[in-house]
Amino acid sequence: MTHPFSTLTQLQTQLRERSISATELTQFYLDRIAQLNPMLNCYITVDNERALDQARAADQQLAQGSAAPLTGIPISQKDIFCIEDQITTAGSKMLANFRPPYTATSASQLEQAGAITLGKTNMDEFAMGSSNETSYYGPAKNPWDLLRIPGGSSGGSAAAVAAGLCAASTGTDTGGSIRQPAAMCGLTGLKPTYGRISRWGMIAFASSLDQAGPMTHTAEDAALMLEHMAGYDPKDATSLDEPVPEYSQNLNQPMAGLRIGVCRQFFSEGLEGAVEQSIREALKTFEHLGATLIDIDLPHTPLSVSAYYVIAPAECSANLSRFDGIRFGHRCDDPTDLQDLYQRSRGEGFGNEVKKRILVGTFALSAGYYDAFYRKAQQVRRLIKNDFVEAFDHVDLIVGPTAPTPAFQLGEKLDNPVDMYLQDIFTISANLAGLPAMSIPAGQVRGLPVGLQLIGNYLQEGTLLRAGHQFQQATDWHQLAPEIE
Amino acid sequence: MTELVDEQLLKDLAILAQLPFEPEQVSSTLSAINEVLELVARLEDAETASVLPLAHPLERQQILREDAVTENIDRNQLSQNAPSFEDGLYFVPKVIE
């Protein structure tokens, strides 16, 4: 009836031509989820009834010719996006029963464009992790190898799309949490410019770093999703008041003359040799497409992970203070006094990684340490941003590997947290600078996907998507799918 | 590795963060935290003497909103997730000031 790895553009055609109905398509994915999710654990909640209701409404619109661009397209949403009256957990025990009275703007915009939400996907707890192993709901598995991690924190979203359990998904990216799982699972994942997509209704981890973004099979699909997710939202004071270009309409402009910076610091020790080889091969494709490769330096890159592990924990330590068992969220039984209420509710509700980051963040902000840690990290942040500003004077895009290795094994890095943190070594600086960045499939190592990262200048998502699309016209890495039946 | 955070500091931090201090976990928590801080210590190498801290990645200005009442509040709906909500109030164990 339909291919589980169909792209959004293919499904749009099928739905419009009525070769499949929205209800059939939704049921198709729901059946696949029922069959494969126990193995993959990529969905935390699935709402069959709601999805089918949306599908029936979609069919009516398709019949009447009043369909919106995404009408009838079944997607999943990372369980960090609040959807009114639906359980939204952020991968935590703290919010196991939380039903928000509001919907995230980005999620709402997608539903208004006609998308059907099949369910909420698994994620590292409060988005803190690079492997989906800190989730209260258990790890999600990589469809390419069930003994391996799908990446994180948007691991569930990546696994769901890669396994054909939805046509596309939404993720969030604070230090690489869209791009790295996209790389691990052979997908296209885009983190836009900071402020491009509203953060209203998106449970906060690190406010100055978090951004939502699409996770799809192709750059073309990502463009389509981004068009509907992006836009100024007065409810998000950091949201950019900038018009949203028609990303999906401008993908075919040729790449001739595009200057691509190859960042030396992205080819450092720690990058697995085979991955490097894959990436360098992929770069040749860009040259064949007419782009010029230029060696560049982003000298402060080696400091990015250090700066991140001050700033992100600091902001999250404050963002997570609202979880106190009073107005929502987990509350301990029979608290004896206020202190007991706070400590036991938070102690029981949060996992170890979350608690650790809260403590690190509290430390970095505390009197006596603020200047040496938090303030210092913010200064280094400016140096990292300045590196990019200078680089973008000579290049249009910056390229490198997304992650140092392909998907590693479940449990492999749990005893080595710093190693885990270094997974994000190539992705973190784009968050610190607020720049748009995208990972696209660019090779395979030992049968596992390898992602190539493209970083663009502020509000240049169009250039990123165009380059990604052109690359995908000339290669077929993005068309490979895992064998998982 | 110099231990920046010791047990006493951990106790203080736990109080500030309202997290339980778990004696059985002290050494693992301390080594986990100090490990991160060692990673962070690389920042000391950076030359930042005249560099202004960057709080917001895109340096823009705040757009202000009109002073208008736009919320129509149903306190029963908004308190549905609360473990203890009665007579319009959220309850906690008695606080002595």
Add this chain to the structure above:
Amino acid sequence: MMTIPADWQVDIGLEIHAQLKTDSKIFSGASTQFGQPPNSQASVIDLGMPGVLPAVNGAVFKKAVQFGLGVGGQINRESRFDRKNYFYPDLPKGYQITQMDQPIVIGGSVTIALPDGSTKPIALTRAHLEEDAGKSIHDWKPNHTGVDLNRAGTPLLEIVSEPQLKSPEEAVAYARVIHQLLTYLEICDGNMAEGSLRFDANISVRKITDAKLGVRSEIKNLNSFRFLDQAINFEISRQVEMLTAGQPLSQDTRLFDPEKLETRPMRSKETATDYRYFPEPDLLPVVLSEHYIDEIKRNLPELPQARTNRYHSTLALPLADAQRLAQDRRLADFFDETVAKTQNPKVTANWIKGDLLARLNEAALTIADSPVSSDQLAELITMVDQDTISGKIAKDVFGALWEGKTTSAAAYVRDHQLEQVSDLSALEPIIESLLTDHPKQASDLKAGKDKLMGFFVGKVMQATQGTANPKQVNDLIRAKIDRS
């Protein structure tokens, strides 16, 4: 009033929290109306729910700038919000959004009047914007504290003085001046009973000869001038007593008990904790243009001190009257509007201070609710000024205006034929006949019993329904008696 022991001196600084008079909260579109059912004005933002974000109300900046200009402070064209982190049930996010590093106003000063009539300038350190917390209700349910978040997110302007106040009297005088300025600018309603204005007092004592300030205590949440005075008095005694007995003081935070009239240490949130301030990542720096500030400057109302001076110097009102009229912005505006039409400041002042305020006080109304408008009063005063009606009749007409029996003094006078009779040809015959009808009183009056003037004037008034011009009547009677 206590006397501070001769060899001691006191240093007091006040932090005043003023709720700004906006329709909606500083970071959410919920209403700020007072006295509503608990949590009926707590939006998802005020509740600090997961995924919500603050949205800045522009009106709070306008009001803060008005205040800053009113105290002659420096306006920070670029100011920023910070997070102040601590846990308490009435603080839903676990942090308060405030301004720490880059507040909207720096410096400034006000002048206070001392009991001996002299004045003293008091410097301000700064004023900044922040959100108010909710309320804890301790006795609703046994063994529990109830939290009402209606107040959470109400905009506050925190006004910090330098520790230059040297007595409870100075502190209260300063508090009154700030109260007056805030209500004058109409940026705060100044209703302390409703919590619109609260004081935190930082008090320390030292020997007259000590150069360094002593260990201070902070007394929080005083919400009346009387409590402010009583709390400071108690605290000074306490500190002097302790130090005299050789007992060391520790810096602490205290609450005032208005029944026991004493302060005691607070147990919880506010005691020496590390607030871990850092820039609020959910909000961008607020940048105000020169034009924005100039516009506010141009539209500032005439402030109390300048107004008092004008009434006293230019309009030649006695100082006490000038102060009384200038004290309240609305009253002063009313006075100015009326004088603009009557051109007679002295008479206008008397009418307002006397008849109008008396009736307003009796009816427990403010000038804003006065049934008699400035136009109506002006018309009345002009008629008296032009001798169209007598002073006594004017009081009756005022009563009619007040009760709504008429909307125009002129019309009422016309309809009831209350024009003052000054016409000699009308009065003479009446006086003649009265003198004839009361010969004994007439001759007594001629003999020097001046009290009888009242008798005859009264009779003339009766005969003319009160419309006779009393001065004319007086003169006429006197002339006739003298001639007889």
